[in-house]
Amino acid sequence: MTREEKVDYLKLKAKEVRKTILTMIHAAQSGHPGGSLSAADIVTALYFDEMNVFPDDPRNPDRDRFILSKGHACPVQYAALALRGFFPYETIMTLRKEGSILQGHPDMKRCPGIDISTGSLGQGLSCGVGMAIAGKRDGKNYRVFVVVGDGESDEGQIWEAVETASKYKLDNLVIILDRNRLQNDNTCEVIMPNLDLVKKFEAFGCNTQHIDGHDMGQIVDAFGNIRKSDFQGPFAIVAETVKGKGVSFMENVVKWHGVAPDDEEYERAMKEVEGM
Amino acid sequence: MTVFEKGKATREAYGKAILELGLENKSIYVVDCDIGKSCKTLEFAAQCPDQHINVGIAEQNAAGVAAGLASCGKIPFVTTYAVFGSMRMLEQIRQEVCYTHLNVKVACSHGGFTPANDGASHQGIEDVGIYRTIPGMTIITPSDYESAYNLVKKAAAMDGAVYLRFTRDAVPCIYPEGTDFEIGKSMMLKDGKDVTIISSGDVLSFAYNAAEVLEEKGISARLIDMHTIKPLDKEAVLKAAAETKGIVTVEDHNIINGLGSAVCEVIAEKGGCRVKRLGIQDRFGESAPYKNLLKKNGVSVEDIVSAAENLIGG
Numbered sequence: 001m002t003r004e005e006k007v008d009y010l011k012l013k014a015k016e017v018r019k020t021i022l023t024m025i026h027a028a029q030s031g032h033p034g035g036s037l038s039a040a041d042i043v044t045a046l047y048f049d050e051m052n053v054f055p056d057d058p059r060n061p062d063r064d065r066f067i068l069s070k071g072h073a074c075p076v077q078y079a080a081l082a083l084r085g086f087f088p089y090e091t092i093m094t095l096r097k098e099g100s101i102l103q104g105h106p107d108m109k110r111c112p113g114i115d116i117s118t119g120s121l122g123q124g125l126s127c128g129v130g131m132a133i134a135g136k137r138d139g140k141n142y143r144v145f146v147v148v149g150d151g152e153s154d155e156g157q158i159w160e161a162v163e164t165a166s167k168y169k170l171d172n173l174v175i176i177l178d179r180n181r182l183q184n185d186n187t188c189e190v191i192m193p194n195l196d197l198v199k200k201f202e203a204f205g206c207n208t209q210h211i212d213g214h215d216m217g218q219i220v221d222a223f224g225n226i227r228k229s230d231f232q233g234p235f236a237i238v239a240e241t242v243k244g245k246g247v248s249f250m251e252n253v254v255k256w257h258g259v260a261p262d263d264e265e266y267e268r269a270m271k272e273v274e275g276m
Numbered sequence: 277m278t279v280f281e282k283g284k285a286t287r288e289a290y291g292k293a294i295l296e297l298g299l300e301n302k303s304i305y306v307v308d309c310d311i312g313k314s315c316k317t318l319e320f321a322a323q324c325p326d327q328h329i330n331v332g333i334a335e336q337n338a339a340g341v342a343a344g345l346a347s348c349g350k351i352p353f354v355t356t357y358a359v360f361g362s363m364r365m366l367e368q369i370r371q372e373v374c375y376t377h378l379n380v381k382v383a384c385s386h387g388g389f390t391p392a393n394d395g396a397s398h399q400g401i402e403d404v405g406i407y408r409t410i411p412g413m414t415i416i417t418p419s420d421y422e423s424a425y426n427l428v429k430k431a432a433a434m435d436g437a438v439y440l441r442f443t444r445d446a447v448p449c450i451y452p453e454g455t456d457f458e459i460g461k462s463m464m465l466k467d468g469k470d471v472t473i474i475s476s477g478d479v480l481s482f483a484y485n486a487a488e489v490l491e492e493k494g495i496s497a498r499l500i501d502m503h504t505i506k507p508l509d510k511e512a513v514l515k516a517a518a519e520t521k522g523i524v525t526v527e528d529h530n531i532i533n534g535l536g537s538a539v540c541e542v543i544a545e546k547g548g549c550r551v552k553r554l555g556i557q558d559r560f561g562e563s564a565p566y567k568n569l570l571k572k573n574g575v576s577v578e579d580i581v582s583a584a585e586n587l588i589g590g
Contacts, residue, residue, distance in 0.1 A: 116343065116347055124340075126338075130341040130347070164329075
């Protein structure tokens with residue numbers, strides 16, 4: 001596959017991921033569409049191209065690990081897992097329902113393909129650091145990919161984890177910051193300005209790239225740059241994104257952090273995504 | 277009354293046990309938070325460098341790193357003080373270790389009033405109560421060097437989250453070398469038919485001496501070391517309730533939600549006898565000699581003896 005073919009393929013997959021996100025949140029009438037849609041292109045590129053995962057053997061010790069540290073956006077990961085065949089596609093209709101493997105926030109004990117349970121913000125990256133250290137010390141080739149939110153980066157633990165990743169020269173760790181600029185109550189700028197995240201990751205010792213997180217070509221190239229790099233430390237990608245990306249009435253609207261679309265909104269949203 | 281030797285700090289036993297474990301098993305890891313010197317992991321760090329991580333003064337991160345290691349098959353011991361191990365990293369342990377059923381141990385020195393001179397900021401008097409409320413956590417509070425050494429080994433062999441509490445300062449040696457313990461099964465140090473004293477952790481020697489004093493006074497006291505507070509050895513508690521006239525609990529922990537509370541929960545539902553709880557009276561400590569701190573809270577040999585006599589007399 002040429003780069004162009006790959007990008008086109010991933011764009012189509014991202015569309016399926018977005019539709020799956022909307023369908024499961026609509027069915028549940030509960031969940032977090034905004035931050036799921038902002039991370040959709042990144043997560044699609046990871047699950048359909050970059051990561052080495054085994055849908056039929058989800059606990060394979062050599063798999064790449066994926067951690068959604070901003071766990072409330074789990075519909076995006078559930079969508080990717082469903083489309084990759086980690087569980088039957090129709091399972092998405094059970095999101096947030098009693099007895100479902102698709103808990104409101106990811107649960108590694110219930111859902112195949114979840115490498116660590118998240119949901120309490122600020123914690124997933126530390127777990128990724130532990131996995132990356134284990135991988136290096138065991139001489140394994142797997143890599144660890146962690147998607148972190150910008151609102152989530154208010155938590156000091158994120159920066160404790162980045163320091164640790166630098167100290168232990170974790171060149172098998174990739175941090176992707178979903179820079180959608182909105183958090184629960186308002187914009188990041190109003191609630192807690194993140195300042196210059198690119199400079200922050202650089203100051204904390206990461207090889208850092210700054211991309212458009214909805215430009216599939218830039219996403220693919222950023223992962224390609226990491227593969228080629230001989231940098232002896234953690235990698236960071238600050239991905240500029242739009243919360244609610246793909247659905248006009250959700251884009252950049254704080255309210256769509258954690259509410260589900262009604263029937264009419266769902267129909268409109270699905271049409272808009274189809275036309276993306 | 278037995279005069280115990282000066283004894284040893286149980287954190288020293290942790291240091292010895294974790295080093296042996298690390299040398300035997302490459303999956304044993306220590307995650308330190310820049311107090312390895314106080315928590316006795318320096319020798320582990322020197323001899324097992326590939327199994328040692330020091331995240332600096334960042335306890336919450338330490339808990340998460342340990343969870344990540346455990347998800348890859350390692351058996352990490354997050355090592356810090358009781359105050360930080362039970363409070364600073366509590367929610368991380370709940371979310372990433374207990375909820376996930378990962379095999380992480382939280383090994384903490386400076387339990388209770390044992391860091392006596394350090395003052396209240398460093399005296400972990402709430403730890404047991406806090407962890408009792410987290411599903412899936414096993415809580416072990418060894419009373420002396422030998423029990424600490426043995427129970428660290430047992431915790432390493434058990435699959436699941438364990439909180440271990442050690443003493444900063446020396447405590448009397450009670451058990452002979454080589455004594456074997458079972459997690460969740462209490463030790464009866466002395467049988468008795470009139471009253472039962474149930475203790476745990478560093479104050480067990482007080483209870484031991486109190487049982488001797490009672491014996492001299494003609495009162496037959498049973499003495500139980502409840503080294504595992506969760507899961508509690510309910511059978512031993514119910515047996516004591518059935519076979520003796522009252523239970524005195526003795527702990528170096530806040531009177532709320534520690535050993536005494538755990539015993540009372542069992543007795544309240546089954547009945548059988550009265551319970552008198554001795555422990556820290558829901559107030560903070562200060563920099564002072566260990567025995568004075570406990571005495572101010574009504575925990576001493578004399579207090580245990582009179583509590584037992586009152587129970588019997590009543």
